[in-house]
Amino acid sequence: MRPLDPRLLRYASATRLTLAAGALVTLAQTAAVVAFAWLVTQLVVRGIAGSSFPELSALFAGLVIVIVARGVLLWLAEAMSARGGAIVVGQLRAQLVDAFGRLGPQGLAGRSSADLTLVAGRGMDALDGYFARYLPQLIATAVAMPLLVLVIGWQDLTSGIILVLTLPLIPVFMILVGWATQAAQKRQWAALSTLSRGFLDVVAGLPTLTLFGRQHRQEAHIRRVSEEYRSRTMKVLRMSFLSGFVLELAASLSVALIAVAIGLRLLGGSLDLSVGLFVLLLAPEAFLPLRNVGAAYHAATEGMAAAADAFEVLDAAAEVLPEAAVAALGAPGLVFSDVTVRYEGRDAVSGFVAEVAPGTLAVLSAPSGAGKSSLVAAALGFVAHSGRIAAGGREDAAGRRGAIAWAGQRPGLLAGTIGENVALGDPEPSAAAIEAALRAAAAGELSPALVVGAQGAGLSGGQAQRVAVARALYRLRARSCPVLILDEPTSALDAATEEELVGSLRRIADSGVAVLVVSHREALVAAADALLSTEVLSDVAR
Known part of the structure; x- marks a missing residue:
């Protein structure tokens, strides 16, 4: 599944409103980040220059307001993501149930009932992680990161160029790690589906198995499938921790490169302290959305895999054309x-x-x-x-x-x-x-x-x-x-x-x-x- 599958917009109309609201809140958060960096820079620079506390009181008051605003915006973003995700998941689940009805037994004949139940139940619930953690960071990457790069480039062209050159390294690492994670996640989802089908079959046949004294023979099978699922889950977790380390390392080295360049120019006197400090405060914020996307990707992969399966069912149901209401053949029976x-x-x-x-x-x-x-x-x-x-x-x-x-x-x-x-x-x-x-x-x-x-x-x-x-x-x-x-x-x-x-x-x-x-x-x-x-x-x- 792509980071934002267009079918999500088609089958869950609330996604558009969630995206629009998330973009507006992210825009406000970006403005608060820039304001915070500017206020801190002015306080430090003027404090070093010998300004008195009364002279800095207005800046202190503004900083407090910005900090409170950032907290409120963070809470608002989380609340909107959670509520929007719940609405979207509800819409998708309703569409999925309707698709089951439209396809009927014949259209669903090639699909396991355990798999369908898993997708409509746990699979849709797993999308909460996608909307609560992954999608907000994806919006921040699309909205906040370009704005912060522009602000940094406007203040210091050299730092802006370094950002433009180093930022693509993180998506490259994300893609490489994402391929491996996606394959591991698919295997984990397949193992969970196998476990669900096997358990359902055992429960359905338990009276017969008990009648012939064969119920204990299934313990080994369930234990083996459960162990396989546990093993695949641990592999996904290992990849998650490894990718998080790689992304953090790439972002830290990139920020360090900017800091070294700014430090050398400050020592040489070619860069003003207010500009250098302002850029240093904003540089980590420019990398933060991409780092968070990489970290949140693993929390969203299960939901994304389930959504891909759900979209296959919805696409199949969309091909079933509705019949027109026609009068009966002259009889109400x-x-x-x-x-x-x-x-x-x-x-x-x-x-x-x-x-x-x-x-x-x-x-x-x-x-x-x-x-x-x-x-x-x-x-x-x-x-x-x-x-x-x-x-x-x-x-x-x-x-x-x-x-x-x-x-x-x-x-x-x-x-x-x-x-x-x-x-x-x-x-x-x-x-x-x-x-x-x-x-x-x-x-x-x-x-x-x-x-x-x-x-x-x-x-x-x-x-x-x-x-x-x-x-x-x-x-x-x-x-x-x-x-x-x-x-x-x-x-x-x-x-x-x-x-x-x-x-x-x-x-x-x-x-x-x-x-x-x-x-x-x-x-x-x-x-x-x-x-x-x-x-x-x-x-x-x-």
């Missing part, structure tokens, strides 16, 4: 018209035609691998397709998603209470509606206050499945969705519980909702108004 879904040049579904009218309970039944889940994903706008799909009078993907309440084959439960999982996405959940949804999903025995772990840990497969159905039913009522789609909702249920859930679905369909259930179960097929297949569409008399 669920309509498929000549729908074809292709994966890697192969048709998963070809020319599918079906209509689930309001008040209809339809069951989609076909052999495994015949494209049932692909049709559901296409209806939700998660996979590309040809043909037309309409839900609730809308053909655009966002409109269809707004019209559909859906539960997939995997419950996808989050750590928290059952009530929080059922009302997921509702800013003001209704306790009565949560309980009603659980009862309708044949899960009335589950308490909404019961706490479950990630992926429904603590619940049986059937219970987790019914909580997911309850979430769909809660959304159905809370948002008045005209379409309900359930993918294998009874595969883990016993006959009695399945009968109860089928009765609920029958009542929901009779209330005017278009209900589509993907299932092979005989109880659902027997209760269906229409039996759909990726090959054949047939009506079933009730």
Whole structure:
């Protein structure tokens, strides 16, 4: 990632305001630095000349004011950087989450969920160091350093020339060290991603591993990956300390060169003390922004690496053109018209035609691998397709998603209470509606206050499945969705519980909702108004 990636301005509008405010504060800080050097110079020179304290009181008062102003400006710069960084990180994270939704499962298929979580979580948090430490110094380098060089050159041309010749040495060292640091940081980020993926896989498979007594075998793997990450982190730290030493040495030698030249000219009488002292006080300040950029670069590299990964996702999402809202094919239910879904040049579904009218309970039944889940994903706008799909009078993907309440084959439960999982996405959940949804999903025995772990840990497969159905039913009522789609909702249920859930679905369909259930179960097929297949569409008399 470049020091300031243009995509940061594109995806986080607050960056422009942060840069502008930082430039103004840096300009004021530069003026305060020049004023401080001038006041100190005048105090020393006039003091040596024998001026009395009353004669110097105005200069002392001005110096106190400048010192206070520098402190206030320093606090203001840090506060603005921290606040601006928080706003920018919030905007980027929101854009990233929106990009996940726009890309959908198909667009994210080649990316690890652990990597995406790492980028959106810790990666975005790591940008705080970029905005709080690195970016202010980058602005100071672009604003303060040229102004100070001009002031020094205006006062003493020789010192100005020495600065112009020596200042480029620091960026050269920064580039050389930066290449090595960037490569080490990428390896560290890759090690962290590997650790995250490995740990997530172990946690996901822990019940199976425990069942077969193999859980301890993973300890060595986690320990090895953790040690690799620790080792790479220490390498980055070593480079950070080494580069800091190199930059400090280069800056110190450059300032010393200026000081020697000024000292020799002062002894020779070719330079006035006021000019020499003024230049000596400003010379370290001219090098300071570059030194700070080098020192802060290492604090920002992790965030910059994460931002580069985030921009790849955002760029991919930007290529997904939004669909226009189009009226449905004359029906407010669920309509498929000549729908074809292709994966890697192969048709998963070809020319599918079906209509689930309001008040209809339809069951989609076909052999495994015949494209049932692909049709559901296409209806939700998660996979590309040809043909037309309409839900609730809308053909655009966002409109269809707004019209559909859906539960997939995997419950996808989050750590928290059952009530929080059922009302997921509702800013003001209704306790009565949560309980009603659980009862309708044949899960009335589950308490909404019961706490479950990630992926429904603590619940049986059937219970987790019914909580997911309850979430769909809660959304159905809370948002008045005209379409309900359930993918294998009874595969883990016993006959009695399945009968109860089928009765609920029958009542929901009779209330005017278009209900589509993907299932092979005989109880659902027997209760269906229409039996759909990726090959054949047939009506079933009730």
